[in-house]
Amino acid sequence: MATMTAVGAPQPPPTSSCPPILRGIQAALGHDLLTEILSCRILLVGSGGIGCELLKNLALSGFRHVEVIDLDTIDVSNLNRQFLFRSQHVGMPKCVVASEAALKMVPPLNYLHNTLPQADTDASATQSENAGATYIPHHGNIFDNTKFNVPYIQKFALVLNALDNVAARRQVNRLCLAASIPLIEAGTAGYLGQVTVIDKSSNTECYECQTKPTQKVYPICTIRSTPSQPVHCIVWAKELYKLLFGPKVEESMLFEDEESLRAESESAAADEQEDGATTDNGNKTSTMNGEGGEKSTYMDLVLQVRTLLLQARSDQFETRLSSWSGLRLLGPKLLYALFGTEINKQIDMGRYKTADKVPSPITWEDMESATAEPFISPTQWGEYQPTDIWTKDDCSAEIIACLLDAVQTHDDPNFPLPEFDKDCDMAMRFVTAASNLRSYVFQIEPIQSVYSAKGIAGNIIPAIATTNAIVAGLQVLQCFHILKAQLAMQNASGGEEQQTRNLKEVCRYTYCLRDKTRKGYLLQPTTLPDPNPNCFVCRNATVSLALNTNLWTLEMLLSRIIKKELGFAAPTIMVGEDIVYEEGEDIDPAEYASNLVKTLVALPGGGMGHGSSLRIEDFTQDLEVEVIVTHKENFVVKEDEEGGGESKVDNREEIEKFEIGGKKHVVAAAAASASATIDDASKSGSNTDAATPANGTKSDDHSDDDDIEVIEEGGATKGDGYDSKEPAKPSNGGTNGSKSPMRKRSNEDRLENGVKKAKLDSTEVSEEVECVVLEE
Numbered sequence: 001m002a003t004m005t006a007v008g009a010p011q012p013p014p015t016s017s018c019p020p021i022l023r024g025i026q027a028a029l030g031h032d033l034l035t036e037i038l039s040c041r042i043l044l045v046g047s048g049g050i051g052c053e054l055l056k057n058l059a060l061s062g063f064r065h066v067e068v069i070d071l072d073t074i075d076v077s078n079l080n081r082q083f084l085f086r087s088q089h090v091g092m093p094k095c096v097v098a099s100e101a102a103l104k105m106v107p108p109l110n111y112l113h114n115t116l117p118q119a120d121t122d123a124s125a126t127q128s129e130n131a132g133a134t135y136i137p138h139h140g141n142i143f144d145n146t147k148f149n150v151p152y153i154q155k156f157a158l159v160l161n162a163l164d165n166v167a168a169r170r171q172v173n174r175l176c177l178a179a180s181i182p183l184i185e186a187g188t189a190g191y192l193g194q195v196t197v198i199d200k201s202s203n204t205e206c207y208e209c210q211t212k213p214t215q216k217v218y219p220i221c222t223i224r225s226t227p228s229q230p231v232h233c234i235v236w237a238k239e240l241y242k243l244l245f246g247p248k249v250e251e252s253m254l255f256e257d258e259e260s261l262r263a264e265s266e267s268a269a270a271d272e273q274e275d276g277a278t279t280d281n282g283n284k285t286s287t288m289n290g291e292g293g294e295k296s297t298y299m300d301l302v303l304q305v306r307t308l309l310l311q312a313r314s315d316q317f318e319t320r321l322s323s324w325s326g327l328r329l330l331g332p333k334l335l336y337a338l339f340g341t342e343i344n345k346q347i348d349m350g351r352y353k354t355a356d357k358v359p360s361p362i363t364w365e366d367m368e369s370a371t372a373e374p375f376i377s378p379t380q381w382g383e384y385q386p387t388d389i390w391t392k393d394d395c396s397a398e399i400i401a402c403l404l405d406a407v408q409t410h411d412d413p414n415f416p417l418p419e420f421d422k423d424c425d426m427a428m429r430f431v432t433a434a435s436n437l438r439s440y441v442f443q444i445e446p447i448q449s450v451y452s453a454k455g456i457a458g459n460i461i462p463a464i465a466t467t468n469a470i471v472a473g474l475q476v477l478q479c480f481h482i483l484k485a486q487l488a489m490q491n492a493s494g495g496e497e498q499q500t501r502n503l504k505e506v507c508r509y510t511y512c513l514r515d516k517t518r519k520g521y522l523l524q525p526t527t528l529p530d531p532n533p534n535c536f537v538c539r540n541a542t543v544s545l546a547l548n549t550n551l552w553t554l555e556m557l558l559s560r561i562i563k564k565e566l567g568f569a570a571p572t573i574m575v576g577e578d579i580v581y582e583e584g585e586d587i588d589p590a591e592y593a594s595n596l597v598k599t600l601v602a603l604p605g606g607g608m609g610h611g612s613s614l615r616i617e618d619f620t621q622d623l624e625v626e627v628i629v630t631h632k633e634n635f636v637v638k639e640d641e642e643g644g645g646e647s648k649v650d651n652r653e654e655i656e657k658f659e660i661g662g663k664k665h666v667v668a669a670a671a672a673s674a675s676a677t678i679d680d681a682s683k684s685g686s687n688t689d690a691a692t693p694a695n696g697t698k699s700d701d702h703s704d705d706d707d708i709e710v711i712e713e714g715g716a717t718k719g720d721g722y723d724s725k726e727p728a729k730p731s732n733g734g735t736n737g738s739k740s741p742m743r744k745r746s747n748e749d750r751l752e753n754g755v756k757k758a759k760l761d762s763t764e765v766s767e768e769v770e771c772v773v774l775e776e
C-alpha cells in the first residue's frame with residue numbers, strides 16, 4: 001500500500017478500529033475515501049485472469065458493492081492462474097464462483113466500526129458480518145442490451161474492464177461514454193500490460209481513438225505456395241484441416257472446383273492484360289494453386305476422403321470398417337499428392353526458380369515406408385510428450401492416424417467435424433503434423449512440437465499470472481484516484497471549477513514493460529491522452545468508405561464493415577430519408593430481407609453511390625455516425641508488407657476490397673478463425689471482434705475473407721499456461737484516419753522514446769513503482 005501516498009495529502013493515522021487489512025487504505029486515503037469505498041457501486045466486466053485478481057483486490061480493499069458480468073464457465077485450463085476457482089468449480093459460471101469467493105474476503109463491516117475487538121473473526125462470523133456486502137454475478141454477455149444498457153451502467157461509480165477481446169471492450173467503451181461513467185481499461189499479453197482510464201467528462205482518449213499496431217498479413221500465395229516461416233505452414237495446415245474435416249469444404253482457401261478455377265484464371269488473365277502484373281519470380285499473379293485453371297492434384301483425393309468420412313457415420317459396423325480401410329489406403333495417396341506431386345508440379349512450373357531454397361517434395365517411397373504396417377503414429381507410443389519434435393515420417397504417420405481417428409475414435413464421430421479448435425487434441429495433432437511436413441518440404445525451421453504449434457495456431461500469448469496481478473493492482477489504484485476525484489466534486493460547495501471532474505490530473509495511463517526503462521522502472525505511467533479528433537466514437541467524426549458500390553450488397557456492408565469493422569451491435573442504416581435496414585427486438589428480420597441482397601447503388605433512398613452518405617445509428621450504444629461513400633474499383637496491395645515488396649493490383653475478388661478512412665484495408669483471414677480472439681468472439685456470441693475502426697487500419701482478426709492475418713507470436717514458450725489474449729493495447733480500434741498520425745505504443749517504442757516523451761508529472765507514482773519486479 002506504499003502507493004497510497006500517490007493519492008493525496010497526509011491522512012489521519014490508522015486507528016485500531018480499522019481492520020489491519022484496511023488500515024493502510026485509511027491511512028493513505030483518509031476516512032472519507034474509505035467510506036466512499038465502502039458504499040460505492042463498482043461494475044467489473046470479465047472475471048477471468050485479470051478479473052479474479054481484481055475481485056480479490058476490490059474485496060480486500062473494502063469495496064462492498066460490486067457487480068460482475070462474465071459469459072463464460074470455468075474450464076480446467078483456467079485453474080492454474082484464475083485462483084478464485086478450484087477443480088470442483090469446473091463447468092460453473094466464472095462470475096458466480098468468483099463473486100462468492102471474493103465476498104468471503106471482504107473485511108466485515110462491524111469490525112470496521114469498532115464493534116469487534118479482534119482482527120481475527122471466525123469464518124462464520126465473516127460471512128454474517130458481510131451480510132450487507134453485495135457481490136452480484138451476472139452470467140451473461142455484455143452485448144445483452146436488455147440488461148447491460150446505458151441506464152444500467154449509470155448505476156455505478158465506475159466500470160472496470162477485465163476482458164480479452166476487442167468487441168466486448170468496444171461495447172463497454174461505448175456504453176461508458178454514453179453513460180458518462182469512467183472506465184478503467186486493462187489488458188495483458190505475456191509480460192506486457194497496460195492500464196488506462198477513459199472518461200468522457202475528462203476529455204480523455206477513448207478505447208477506439210487509436211489504432212492497434214498493424215498485425216501481420218500474409219498474402220494468400222505465401223500460404224498456398226511459397227511459405228517461408230512455420231506460421232505460414234500452420235495457417236496452411238489449418239486450412240487443410242478445414243478442407244478435409246470442416247463443415248463446409250468450400251470455405252477452405254485450399255478448396256478448388258471448376259467454377260472457382262475458371263473465375264480465377266479469367267481474373268488473372270484480365271489483370272495481366274490490364275497491367276502486366278507479375279510476381280517477383282516472374283509468374284502470373286495468380287494466387288490459386290490450380291494454376292491456369294488446372295485443379296490441384298490433391299483435390300479429387302480430398303473429396304474421396306470426405307466421402308469415406310461421411311460413409312463412416314453409418315450405424316453399420318461393416319460400412320464403418322470399409323470406410324476405415326478405404327482411408328487407410330487413400331491416406332498415403334493424399335499425402336503424396338499434397339507433399340509430393342503438387343509440389344513437383346509447382347517446381348516444374350517454375351514457381352521456385354528464384355526462390356532461396358527449392359522445396360524437396362516427399363517421394364512415394366518415403367510415404368510408403370512411413371505409413372507401412374505395422375502402422376504406429378508418434379502419439380501412439382507410450383511416452384509421447386506434447387513437446388516432442390516429430391520426424392518427417394512421424395508427421396506422415398500422425399496425419400494418417402488423425403484421418404483414422406476421425407472415423408474411429410473421435411469423441412463425436414459425426415463427420416463433418418466442428419471448426420478447428422486448438423483445444424481439440426486430434427485437430428492439434430493434425431495441424432502440427434501437416435504443418436511440419438510442409439516445413440520439411442520447404443526446409444523451414446524450426447519444426448514445431450504440438451505444444452509450440454498450439455501457441456501459433458491459436459495465436460496464443462502465454463498468460464503470466466504475475467502480469468495480470470500487477471495490472472489488476474494498477475486498476476485498483478486508478479479506482480482510488482477516480483473515487484477521490486468524485487468525492488472532491490461532491491464535497492465542493494458549488495465552486496465552478498470543481499463541477500467537472502478532470503481525471504487527467506489524477507489518473508495515469510500505465511504500461512507494464514518487459515524490460516526496464518533507462519531509469520530502471522518496469523512500470524511506465526504517462527498522462528492520459530487527448531481524444532483523437534477523428535474518432536467517430538467519441539468525437540462524432542465522419543467515416544469515409546471506399547468500395548465497389550456496384551458489387552457490394554447491403555448484407556456484405558452490414559456484416560463486414562458496419563458490424564465487424566465499426567463495431568455496431570444493432571444498427572439502423574439510413575440512406576437519405578429512407579431506413580434501409582434496422583435491427584432490434586421489435587423488428588421483423590424479413591422486413592429488410594429484400595434490401596440486404598441489393599447492391600449498394602440499388603438501395604432505396606437514391607442508393608449508396610459515389611459521393612453519397614449514409615447514417616448508422618445504434619441506440620444500444622447511443623452512437624450515430626455518418627459514412628461518406630466513394631465508389632472505387634482499383635485497389636493496390638503490397639506483395640509483402642514486411643519486406644517492403646512492390647505494390648501491385650490487388651487481384652482478390654472485387655467484393656473483398658474496401659478502404660475505410662482513406663487507408664487501404666486488407667480483409668482479414670479465414671484461416672485465423674481459430675485464433676484466440678475468435679475464440680473469444682465466439683464465446684461472446686459475436687463474430688465481430690475486429691479492431692478496425694473507421695480509419696482503415698487492419699483489424700486484429702479474422703473474417704471469412706481472403707488474406708491471412710494472424711497475431712504473430714512465436715508461440716507459447718514460457719508461462720504458466722496458455723491463455724487466449726488479445727494484444728494488450730487498450731488503445732486499439734481507433735478512428736484516427738489518415739489525417740491523424742498514428743501513435744505507436746509498442747513496448748520498444750516506449751523504451752526508445754517513451755521515457756522522454758512521457759510526461760512524468762506523476763512522480764509519486766513512478767517513484768513508487770520502481771521496486772516492482774515482473775520476473776521471478
Ligand SMILES: Nc1ncnc2c1ncn2[C@@H]1O[C@H](COP(=O)(O)OP(=O)(O)OP(=O)(O)O)[C@@H](O)[C@H]1O
Pocket residue numbers: 045046047048049050051069070071072073075077078094140141142143162163164165168680683684722723724725
Ligand atoms: N462479451 C463478453 N461479455 C462478458 N464477458 C466476456 C465477454 N467477452 C469476454 N468475456 C470474459 O472476459 C474474461 C476474460 O478473461 P481472460 O482474459 O482471463 O480469458 P479466459 O477466457 O478466462 O482465458 P482462456 O481463454 O485461457 O480460457 C473471460 O472470463 C470471458 O468470459
Ligand SMILES: [Zn+2]
Pocket residue numbers: 205206207208209210531532535536537538539
Ligand atoms: Zn475515441
